[in-house]
Amino acid sequence: MGLLCTAYASLAVWIWLTCAQGMFWRTDVRLPARSAPAHWPSVAVVVPARDEAEVLPRSLPSLLAQDYPGEAEVILVDDGSTDGTGTLALRLAREHPGLPLTVASPGDPAPGWTGKLWALRHGIALARTARDTEPDYLLLTDADIAHEPDSLRELVSAATSAGLDLVSQMARLRAVSPWERLVVPAFVYFFAQLYPFRWINRPTGRTAAAAGGCVLLRTEAAVRAGVPDSIRQAVIDDVSLARAVQRSGGRIWLGLAERVDSVRPYPALADLWKMIARSAYAQLRHQPLLLAGTVAGLALVYLVPPVALFAGLATGRTSTAWAGGVAWLLMAGTYLPMLRYYRQPAALAPLLPLTAFLYLLMTVDSAVQHYRGRGAAWKGRTYARPSDA
Template structure:
């Protein structure tokens, strides 16, 4: 009981720090104000790296093309060796969107009143497909496709890197630019709301976002001078000049976790960043099976640990200490008290308090995803699943299958 009590106290100390001294990572909203309109709206080019995305594009591409942006806005889809007709599907959807927008009033498409929509451009965004050249050795597939989009984009002031599975609410691009220009930001990113339609998605997805925010507290990302840097790859508005000053995408060419790598690249070069959790940006990619979610995490977890067995061991032990020890100590302590063991009071109290803090900090994320807070006490079980996924990520790496995605492995 003494050892259990010491471990429970260590976990409690960790949770007290996380809850009160770690950038308020568990707070989900509301996001920071976007600020005022710029004197002149800058040019924006959206770059969509796409590999075999024909199935999801009908749910997403029209929402981006229909954005009513006050300045010049165009969309580039980079077809990265697709074999399912991605380019043809995109061209067809663009043509259909043009016809639809021509037949509908601005206020209906923009989500604004007719009065506020006055002066907002009514035409659809320009669109074209770019065929990616052969990927050079050492480049991750997505980063190479992003680079090909930058090459084809010309000289816009802002680049919007976005994934093929991301859908945008009306006015989102305008809001992103407003946030960048009014705040002097070089990177404005929105973490997309992920699908929670299936049972396993409801178990894994909110915890995934919670753990991400724990690693990269959003408020610290936005704080000038903070070393915390990150972004959410589904939606990243980047000032092109700042990217060039930082060395361009060549500097992160091998990155599997391109969003975090891009955030670090820009912040190291003196860039100002901002990351928000958003319901205006939604991922339409389904993960119907546990195996799909498991692969999503395992493909890059060991890469994030820099392929270090020491960091792997430390990560797994920390997850066990912070998430498994509190409920185990609480149960063991309460059982000991019931049997008359005086030494059981410490593990019972420390374990219960740490578990309570865990539950309390997870509850806002569940509410953001409109799920019952009654799921929160089970977070320790989900954390152990993530520990297993991380170990499996290392196994895949040593088996030569690290970073496997759509027929490719890590460079």
Template sequence: MSPVAWIAVVSLAAWGWLLLCQGFFWRTDQRLPAQVEPAEWPRVAVVVPARDEAEVLPVSLPSLLTQDYPGPAEIVLVDDGSTDGTGKLARELADGFGGLPLTVISPGEPEPGWTGKLWALKHGIARARATAREEPAYLLLTDADIAHEPDSLRRLVAAAGANGLDLVSQMARLRVASAWERLIVPAFVYLFAQLYPFRRINDPRARAAAAAGGCVLLRTEAAVRARVPDSIRQAVIDDVSLARAVKRSGGRIWLGLAERVDSVRPYPRLADLWRMVSRSAYAQLRHSLLLLIGTVAGLAVVYLAPPVTLAVGLCTGDGAAAWTGAAAWVVMVGTYLPMLRYYRQSLWLAPLLPFTAFLYLLMTVDSAVQHYRGRGAAWKGRTYARPEAAPDR
């Protein structure tokens, strides 16, 4: 066979392995597990880190204030150095909507060695544990751009209690309104699930651990045992680090797709989505040049090779390359269809996955370039030049 045909064979073999041996990552049936309402609902503290979130807060915060949770619950919003009136707006929304009691705190700039979000979570958790008449049994850590259906908190607590889970995380359904969002967002979740197969995450016997930071219900006892957020204070990819800390300390975790939790943050332009991915992509690779080279090569062989080898095979009359490349592309498209259905998008977007993967390849390379330029992971005016999980003490 020709070298092009061999590349197509390798790509097809890779897709065969991904299809059958990577935790069935392409399936979208990992939804919130069975829920049993307890006889007595435990106390819950909702902690919301917020930095310059005035644009989305009028949609997200009322969804928390009006939760129909039957037990005692409160909200602590941590105004992390906002300059757009986030804290003031939060108080006004609480006065207008009523519902769960809201406390707004401002801890100031993070100390050296802390990322902004984890610094905010540290103070929000401490405030929730210190002011309640009894310590909250659970902490709901949710981002300021996440909107919850009225029964979201009730369902999360019922699922955690019924299944003996220390951490329950749902990957919020991201917005898919603009053309770029429709092209890139479903692929983002698809690639995340490929990297962290939900079934393996949810298997207590497996070492794999991950969470989706927008919506994490955490048992307070497990947080204390895992020493979070202090033990992960430098982590830019804080959700994955949090899940690893909880699982390492003996906790049971669960991660799945959300049905009643949505992100309301818009990413209308390619530049917005580019920043979302590139700010942490190289941190995910532990700032390793070897891992970057391997990732780029892997994306090229798995996602770019099928259409390229098909085209080359058709142009040169290389039947083996054309047929094998086509077969790999078909498998790729088939694994992407469930995610497009979950996002209620046209299935005709599936053949465009190689192009979307090429954009992710460029975003990852750009993330490394920004790191070596000293810009690191940048988010809302803060830059972390060497973002990494803090060492245990």
């Protein structure tokens, strides 16, 4: 009786998620309707980079090659790299002439700052003071993100046409190795489930999120929201940025990218594990009760359906098997559009419970590492909770 009730509870959750969670499973949220502005605003592209020599040759030339009609420049902030990132960036600029490139270094982060936000602070300040007039927009993009030549033009057109203060695109992550194919599409699927894009994009919506790899931000909105200073301790900086802009009265937009891609490889499960676990517990605000609720929720939503189906079939309990099977079918069905977006086979859809179980373990490990003093570790830095900073 207990498993039957749990199976029906899981089915009820899946019916609600499918019908009432902002159609999170749809992948047709792309840049809004746009037209070229009468006058192209100026843009400063700010790229925080720490030990990015491996990916920079595939990303930085794409920024320098932007076909943008207005004034634009690229500022790469070398955040204490030890692999020659800054020197490599200058060499790439000589080999791939295009937009002007400035390489700067802010030194070690001040107390209470994460490294990326400290680098962004330095880059934004440089962009606003290097010329007689500050840029109209800031494109904040990670060092592993490659842009098609019209990416900046399309982002600015969308922002000016729709009157948006922040336009963000979820870059298409690499999904080549077997582990990437299993884990990466689910990463975006889970993100959209937590932050449905349609809810974010409503003018009067209260849901706020962005994708830190590609954020076009109106400079005036950044000043009004006090960013990045107001979010200087944030480990999940993109969501914090969107919330700060929204709270200050700015309009935000988030969707999936068509011409913006991450070139960073995560060939092994350990690489993906580290990427996800470093911020999973921060997402839960380092609260043990939220962790317990998340583990229970993941088990109910993703693990119960296959368990109920197979247990029901094995014991002849038709109702249990039926509830588990329908819930699993809804799960796989809502996952299919994301698999198609990532050009992956539909056969991966029924494996979502396995992927969710891996995410459950990563979340628990994130908490364990936090209490061992190794939480939110990235490229040689470990960040404390904001209350401890």
